[in-house]
Amino acid sequence: MSKVFVKVMLFATLMKKYKTEELIVECDGTLKGLIKNVAKILGEEFFNDIYDKGYDNIRKDIIFLINGRSIKDLKEEVKLKDNDVISIFPPLAGG
Amino acid sequence: MIGGYMGKILRVDLTTGTLKVEPILEEIAKKYLGGKGYAVYMLYHYLKEYESKGISPAEINPLGPENVLIFATGPGTGIVGFPSSGRYHVMALRSPLTGSIGSANSGGEWGAFLKFSGFDAVVIEGKSEDPVYLAIINGEAELRNASDLWGKNVFDTCRILTKKIGGKNTSVACIGPAGENLVHMACIVNDEHRGAGRTGLGAVMGSKKLKAIVVSGEQKVPVADPEKFSKVSKRCLDIMRKNAVTGEGLPTYGTSILINVINAVGGLPYKNWQTGVNPHAKEISGETLAEKYLINRRACWGCTIGCGRVTSVKSGPFQILYTEGPEYESIWALGSSTGVRDLDAIVKANHYCDEFGLDPISMGSTIAAAMELNEKGYIPKDDLQGLDLRFGNATALVEAVWRTAYKAGFGKYLALGSKKLCEIYGHPELSMSVKGLEMPAYDPRAIKGIGLNYATANRGGCHVTGYTVSPEVLGIPEKIDPLTPKGKALWTKTFQDFTCVVNSTVNCLFVTFALGVKDYAELLSAVTGWKLTENDILKIGERIYNLERVILNKYGFDGKDDTLPKRLLEEPMPEGPAKGHVVELKEMIEEYYKLRGWVNGVPTAEKLKELEIEL
Numbered sequence: 001m002s003k004v005f006v007k008v009m010l011f012a013t014l015m016k017k018y019k020t021e022e023l024i025v026e027c028d029g030t031l032k033g034l035i036k037n038v039a040k041i042l043g044e045e046f047f048n049d050i051y052d053k054g055y056d057n058i059r060k061d062i063i064f065l066i067n068g069r070s071i072k073d074l075k076e077e078v079k080l081k082d083n084d085v086i087s088i089f090p091p092l093a094g095g
Numbered sequence: 096m097i098g099g100y101m102g103k104i105l106r107v108d109l110t111t112g113t114l115k116v117e118p119i120l121e122e123i124a125k126k127y128l129g130g131k132g133y134a135v136y137m138l139y140h141y142l143k144e145y146e147s148k149g150i151s152p153a154e155i156n157p158l159g160p161e162n163v164l165i166f167a168t169g170p171g172t173g174i175v176g177f178p179s180s181g182r183y184h185v186m187a188l189r190s191p192l193t194g195s196i197g198s199a200n201s202g203g204e205w206g207a208f209l210k211f212s213g214f215d216a217v218v219i220e221g222k223s224e225d226p227v228y229l230a231i232i233n234g235e236a237e238l239r240n241a242s243d244l245w246g247k248n249v250f251d252t253c254r255i256l257t258k259k260i261g262g263k264n265t266s267v268a269c270i271g272p273a274g275e276n277l278v279h280m281a282c283i284v285n286d287e288h289r290g291a292g293r294t295g296l297g298a299v300m301g302s303k304k305l306k307a308i309v310v311s312g313e314q315k316v317p318v319a320d321p322e323k324f325s326k327v328s329k330r331c332l333d334i335m336r337k338n339a340v341t342g343e344g345l346p347t348y349g350t351s352i353l354i355n356v357i358n359a360v361g362g363l364p365y366k367n368w369q370t371g372v373n374p375h376a377k378e379i380s381g382e383t384l385a386e387k388y389l390i391n392r393r394a395c396w397g398c399t400i401g402c403g404r405v406t407s408v409k410s411g412p413f414q415i416l417y418t419e420g421p422e423y424e425s426i427w428a429l430g431s432s433t434g435v436r437d438l439d440a441i442v443k444a445n446h447y448c449d450e451f452g453l454d455p456i457s458m459g460s461t462i463a464a465a466m467e468l469n470e471k472g473y474i475p476k477d478d479l480q481g482l483d484l485r486f487g488n489a490t491a492l493v494e495a496v497w498r499t500a501y502k503a504g505f506g507k508y509l510a511l512g513s514k515k516l517c518e519i520y521g522h523p524e525l526s527m528s529v530k531g532l533e534m535p536a537y538d539p540r541a542i543k544g545i546g547l548n549y550a551t552a553n554r555g556g557c558h559v560t561g562y563t564v565s566p567e568v569l570g571i572p573e574k575i576d577p578l579t580p581k582g583k584a585l586w587t588k589t590f591q592d593f594t595c596v597v598n599s600t601v602n603c604l605f606v607t608f609a610l611g612v613k614d615y616a617e618l619l620s621a622v623t624g625w626k627l628t629e630n631d632i633l634k635i636g637e638r639i640y641n642l643e644r645v646i647l648n649k650y651g652f653d654g655k656d657d658t659l660p661k662r663l664l665e666e667p668m669p670e671g672p673a674k675g676h677v678v679e680l681k682e683m684i685e686e687y688y689k690l691r692g693w694v695n696g697v698p699t700a701e702k703l704k705e706l707e708i709e710l
Contacts, residue, residue: 012347068672087359
C-alpha cells in the first residue's frame with residue numbers, strides 16, 4: 001500500500017498530555033496504520049487513549065474527525081489521502 | 096407539605112406595594128412540576144384573565160406594569176444530593192426583545208437560597224414608582240427602598256446587599272445599568288457572574304423599578320422518601336463522577352472547550368454567519384483560555400461538575416484582575432461572530448456584560464450584525480458617532496458593549512437587538528435571529544438538527560431548548576450524522592420535552608450528559624413521593640412545551656415564524672466539512688409537526704386533550 005502523509009491534531013487533555021498540538025504522520029492509509037505510527041511518536045499509551053479495551057474499535061466516547069467528519073458518520077472504510085486532517089478530541093461537552 | 100417543595104409562592108404587586116403568600120397546588124405541581132412548567136401554567140392564566148377583561152395579548156406592553164415576571168425553582172432545587180440543583184428559571188408574560196414569552200435560566204446559588212428563604216417561586220406584578228428591592232429572609236418578605244442602589248452596576252449591587260442582609264445563604268439577583276435603561280437584551284444577574292441571560296428579562300425588571308431580589312435563609316427542603324432518595328442520589332452522583340464529560344471534560348476546561356470541535360466540523364459561525372469556519376479559532380479556544388487566563392474554577396451550589404471559570408487578563412488595555420467566564424457562547428458571540436480574535440478583549444467584553452447586566456449572546460450577535468451592516472455601507476456615518484464597527488475590531492467591540500448598556504451614541508440602536516437594528520437600516524435579512532432572539536453558536540448548515548430546534552424553539556433562536564448538538568457532534572447519548580436532516584425531528588422533540596423537565600426540576604442541563612429520563616423519574620419520585628415513570632416524565636415535558644406554544648400562538652406566532660434566517664436556508668456554506676450545505680428545514684419541520692401533533696405550528700385540540708391541558 002502506498003504511503004500517505006496526513007496531519008494529526010490533538011485537543012484539550014490529549015494536547016496537554018502529549019504536549020503536542022499537531023504532527024505530520026506518514027502511514028499506509030489505514031486508520032490502524034495511522035494510530036500505530038502516531039503511537040510510535042507519542043508513546044504506546046496513545047493506543048489506550050484512542051482504542052477501546054480490545055483494540056478493535058476507536059473508543060466510543062472520543063471525537064475522531066477526518067477532515068471535519070466523524071469516523072462514526074463515514075459509511076465506507078477509511079482510506080486516508082495525502083493532506084487529510086485528523087482531529088482528535090477527548091470526551092467533551094458544553095453548551 | 097409535598098416533598099421537594101417549600102409549599103409557598105410569594106406574589107408581589109409593585110404598584111400597590113402588597114405582598115401575598117399563596118400555596119403551591121399539588122394537582123398543578125404534579126402536572127407541571129415547578130420552575131418553568133409551573134411558571135408557564137401561571138402565565139397562561141394571567142393571559143386568560145387579561146382576555147376576560149378585554150385586554151388582548153397583543154396589547155400587553157413588555158415594559159408596562161401589565162407584564163408579569165416569575166422567578167421559580169422546582170422540586171429538585173436546593174436539595175443536597177440532587178445533582179447540580181442550585182438553579183432557577185425566570186419567565187415573563189412578554190419579552191421586550193421578541194414580543195413573545197420571556198424565558199431564561201441561571202445557576203449560581205440564588206435558586207437554592209430562594210428555597211432556603213422559604214419560597215418556591217416569586218411572582219412580580221405591576222410597577223413601582225420609585226426604585227425598590229425585594230428582601231426575602233427566612234419566610235418573611237418586604238419591599239425596601241433602592242434609590243441609593245439605582246445606577247449601580249451588578250457587582251456593587253450584589254456586594255452591598257449581601258453585606259447589608261448578612262446571614263447564611265444570602266444571594267442577590269439584580270439588574271445593572273442595562274436593565275435600568277430598558278436595553279432589550281438586558282439580563283438578570285445573580286451571584287455577580289451568573290445570568291438569566293436570554294430574552295431581555297433585565298429590562299422587564301428595570302421597567303418595574305425592581306433593582307434586586309435578595310434571598311436568605313436556613314430552611315430545609317423536605318424530601319418525601321429520604322432513604323430512597325439517598326440511594327438514588329448516590330447512584331446518580333456516582334455516574335456523574337465516572338462520566339468522561341461531567342467527571343472530567345467539563346470540570347477541566349468548562350464550556351469553551353467546544354470552540355475547536357465545533358469549528359472543526361465547520362459549524363462555528365464567523366463574521367455574522369457568513370461562514371462556519373473561523374481561521375482564528377485556536378486563539379479564542381478553551382485550551383487557550385485555560386493556558387493563559389484561567390486562575391480557578393467556581394461551581395454553582397450543590398454542583399459536582401464545576402464548569403465555571405475564574406479568569407483574569409493580566410495586563411494590557413483590557414486588563415481585568417478577576418472575572419468569571421467567558422463561556423463557550425460568550426466567546427463565540429463576542430469573538431467569532433464579530434471576527435474579534437483578541438481573547439483579552441473578549442474576556443473584557445464578557446466582564447462588561449456581567450457588570451452592566453447584558454446577555455452576551457444577543458449583545459455579540461447584535462454587534463456582529465451592525466458590523467456587517469456597516470461594512471456593506473448601510474449605516475450612515477453620523478449614526479455611528481465615531482464607533483468603528485468593522486469585523487475584528489477589538490476596541491470597538493468593548494466600546495460597543497459599554498455604549499449599549501447606557502444607550503450612548505450608537506448604543507441606542509444596538510440596545511434594540513439585531514432584529515430591530517437590521518430593520519431600521521433596511522436589511523432585516525442580516526439579523527441572525529429566530530422570532531427576534533439571536534441564535535447561538537452553532538451553524539445549522541453544518542449541524543442540521545439544531546436548525547430544526549432553532550426554528551421551533553418556543554423562546555426563539557435558542558440552543559438549550561433542544562440541544563441536538565449533543566448527539567450530532569458530541570456523540571451523547573449516541574452519535575448521529577450532523578449533515579443529514581433525516582431523523583432529526585424525533586431527536587429535537589424528545590430533547591425539547593426532556594429539557595422542559597430539567598428546567599422545571601430545576602437543575603442543570605449539563606447533568607443530562609450523564610443522566611437520562613429514568614434517572615430523573617427516580618430522583619423526582621423519591622423527592623416528591625409521587626410514582627413517576629419515564630413516560631410520565633416525558634409527558635410532563637411535552638405538556639409544558641405545548642402550553643408554552645399555546646401562549647406563543649396567542650401572540651400571533653405560528654408556523655410562519657418557525658423558520659430560520661434566509662442565509663441559512665439559501666446561502667450554501669462556502670467552505671469546510673459542510674461546504675455546499677443549506678438547512679433542509681421544510682423536510683424536517685413537516686415530520687416535526689406530525690410528531691408534535693401540530694398543524695402549522697399550532698397544537699391541535701386532540702393533542703391538548705391527550706396532554707390533559709385545560710384551556
